[in-house]
Amino acid sequence: MSEELRKAIGGVRDEIDAIDNELLALLNRRASCAQRIGEIKAQHGEAGFVYRPEREAQILRRLQELNPGPLGNDNVSWLFRQVMSLCLSLEQPLSVAFLGPLGTFSESAAVRHFGHAARLLPQVSIDDVFREVEANHADFAVVPIENSTEGAIGRTLDLLLTTPLKICGEVVLRIHQHLLSNAPSLGEVRRVYSHAQSLAQCHEWLNRSLPGAQRIPVGSNAQAAQQAAAEPDAAAIAGDAAAERYALPKLAASIEDEPNNTTRFVVLGRHEAGISGRDKTSLVMSAPNRTGALSYLLAPFTDSGVSMTRLESRPARHTLWEYVFFVDIDGHRDEPAVQAALEELSRRAAYLKTLGSYPAAVF
Numbered sequence: 001m002s003e004e005l006r007k008a009i010g011g012v013r014d015e016i017d018a019i020d021n022e023l024l025a026l027l028n029r030r031a032s033c034a035q036r037i038g039e040i041k042a043q044h045g046e047a048g049f050v051y052r053p054e055r056e057a058q059i060l061r062r063l064q065e066l067n068p069g070p071l072g073n074d075n076v077s078w079l080f081r082q083v084m085s086l087c088l089s090l091e092q093p094l095s096v097a098f099l100g101p102l103g104t105f106s107e108s109a110a111v112r113h114f115g116h117a118a119r120l121l122p123q124v125s126i127d128d129v130f131r132e133v134e135a136n137h138a139d140f141a142v143v144p145i146e147n148s149t150e151g152a153i154g155r156t157l158d159l160l161l162t163t164p165l166k167i168c169g170e171v172v173l174r175i176h177q178h179l180l181s182n183a184p185s186l187g188e189v190r191r192v193y194s195h196a197q198s199l200a201q202c203h204e205w206l207n208r209s210l211p212g213a214q215r216i217p218v219g220s221n222a223q224a225a226q227q228a229a230a231e232p233d234a235a236a237i238a239g240d241a242a243a244e245r246y247a248l249p250k251l252a253a254s255i256e257d258e259p260n261n262t263t264r265f266v267v268l269g270r271h272e273a274g275i276s277g278r279d280k281t282s283l284v285m286s287a288p289n290r291t292g293a294l295s296y297l298l299a300p301f302t303d304s305g306v307s308m309t310r311l312e313s314r315p316a317r318h319t320l321w322e323y324v325f326f327v328d329i330d331g332h333r334d335e336p337a338v339q340a341a342l343e344e345l346s347r348r349a350a351y352l353k354t355l356g357s358y359p360a361a362v363f
């Protein structure tokens with residue numbers, strides 16, 4: 001570095017050092033506050049309720065509104081998520097089950113929601129993810145529920161029908177698929193491994209850019225990356241987390257055919273979330289088997305001024321040609337309008353289960 005340059009940036013670096021000292025002191029002060037809150041919760045018999053999704057959502061929303069830049073809102077949210085994750089880990093370390101192996105989009109969703117201080121527990125199936133929390137082996141689960149290109153994740157919906165767990169959060173993740181390989185160029189790639197859904201999401205790109213390569217579906221994108229890392233003429237289609245985890249270079253980035261490819265995950269726990277001010281409620285219901293039954297069931301939402309944001313039907317497996325309906329509405333079940341709609345709905349539905357009220361995804 002030239003003397004002139006050293007002088008020019010020297011003063012600014014001094015300023016950065018002073019800011020870092022302040023940040024360090026402030027971060028530790030914040031961590032001590034969180035520890036104190038942890039102690040107060042324990043004194044009031046709330047030791048098991050340390051994680052407060054509604055409070056975290058309120059903090060992130062407030063900071064997004066206050067944020068003057070130049071840092072973008074996504075970066076600010078990510079940063080404060082890590083700060084809260086570390087503060088929370090001083091109160092009580094959390095464990096999170098998700099569909100593994102490490103490097104899947106489910107892992108990215110879990111880290112986005114709980115930060116890097118959470119203990120990650122990758123599972124081999126969505127059933128195992130539910131079971132880990134139901135059996136008290138993990139505190140929370142993160143499971144995919146719908147993809148913008150491929151639709152609902154049926155296994156998650158089926159398990160939600162019977163689980164005692166509650167939805168206490170949601171994560172919306174933009175899915176960017178990359179071609180990962182140790183091969184020096186596209187011309188060298190003979191085989192492409194990926195999960196069948198990801199191969200489908202990149203179908204047109206593969207036809208255009210790798211028409212001669214064999215497409216091999218495997219259990220997960222992370223497994224595909226593991227395999228591609230061991231074979232120099234193979235590639236995997238997977239996300240950033242897998243690229244990092246298996247140290248694979250990106251031969252081509254963001255190759256998904258649908259540019260808005262997004263997956264929504266739900267967070268499951270043993271407790272309900274409180275009101276955050278911008279919440280959703282998910283429920284599942286079945287209609288009596290007669291004409292007009294569904295519109296009769298949905299009328300209480302309109303009557304109470306509650307907006308419905310999603311309606312998904314699914315075969316009610318035990319009876320042929322009967323269906324259950326998964327519904328998302330705006331608002332928390334403890335808010336009067338939602339409460340009124342749910343009360344009326346419970347009179348009309350043959351079956352009704354509230355899956356949980358939770359803060360709408362913040363970032």
Ligand SMILES: O=C(O)C(=O)C[C@]1(C(=O)O)C=C[C@@H](O)C=C1
Pocket residue numbers: 034037038050051052053055056059083084085087088091
């Ligand atoms: O406010 C609380 O209840 C806290 O425990 C503090 C804190 C935070 O770091 O701000 C930490 C964990 C909770 O999930 C919510 C917020």
